[in-house]
Amino acid sequence: MTFAKKLFMGSVFAISTFGLIACGSDSSSSSEPDPNEPGAPVEIPTQQDANITLSSELVGEGLLTNSRLSGDEMRFKGRFGLDITQDSSENDINIQFTNTEYKVLDAENRNVAVSIVYNNVTPTQNDIDLNSINSAGVKVNMNDTGFTACGNYKLMVTVTANNGVNDFKSTVVIPFEREAAEFCRDQNPEPPPQPQVQEIPMKFCEVTVSTNQNPGLDFASCTPVPAPATTADIIFSKAGTRDNPEITATSGNGTQFAPISNGDLLPSDDDYEVNMWPEDMNPDRVPATAYVSDFKYKVLGATLSDMIENSNQIYVAATTAYNKDTGAGFYAFAITDPSQGNNGDYTLTLKVYKVE
8 A cells, every 4th residue: 555645845844953072173063054944955866776766767868858847737757676686695585675765856955844745655675667557656845835836856865775685766857947938927917007197287378469569479478579570480371351250370480290199199088178177177187287289280281271260169279499308398289269359360368378
């Protein structure tokens, strides 16, 4: 009958010693690490007595076919047998296996604190088959918490036989791999943190311009520029007909313009307009603030037209000094109160947003 048990490789046995008193200058203490400690280096025995035979799977070096994965368990192939013809003593008939030892080592022959499941089949004169459930049936669970990494490992197996007088030993090392794709994959990976958008706040001002006397506007100072305003950031001009007067806008210094198009670019966004300002439409913002990101646009151009027909429209302006990281040189504006005068001219009250 065989009995299944687990061998815990990381067990540490504390030995307390009392009353030892060293006299003279001969005393010494051992600092050798316990080979059963997790991470402790293990010296692989070289004793290979001829009385113990090895099956072909256990002959040679680096034979990865000696191990195979079955589900989450690593199983090991190979048999140890007894050859009584190698014992010339009168005790040859009494030889039998008396012990099996197993250790899991990492690639640098350090002890790994994992559980090894096997059947205790000694003492016996039968072959010890590592893979047979009717014999040793050795296996290692690859999800054992004693594994702290993936990579190359080894199962070190040492069997001992005795003929009633002498011990005989043989040790083999069976390589196996704990694959990263299978056992070191994060089962519930944390989603990567979303980049924090550094919102750029804007403040607003109001300014009045006119198409005849003060047609220009300096965005940075929020002040009108008197005619002819040829170098102003934006220059408003009358257009259209007597029956259908209009306003167009150009720049005297390379500033470009565009109507905002939030709803076209991102349907989930508010497409703000006059009297539906970003700072009013977002009550969660305390204090009420508009941001550069509120004013999205498609393509900048040199001219704006039909500004009376589209009097509820909010526009953006980008000067030649526009810096997308700081918002400098970027403005949003809208006509809040157009007042028609003589000869198709207009007086315009504008609301202008600029970076604080």
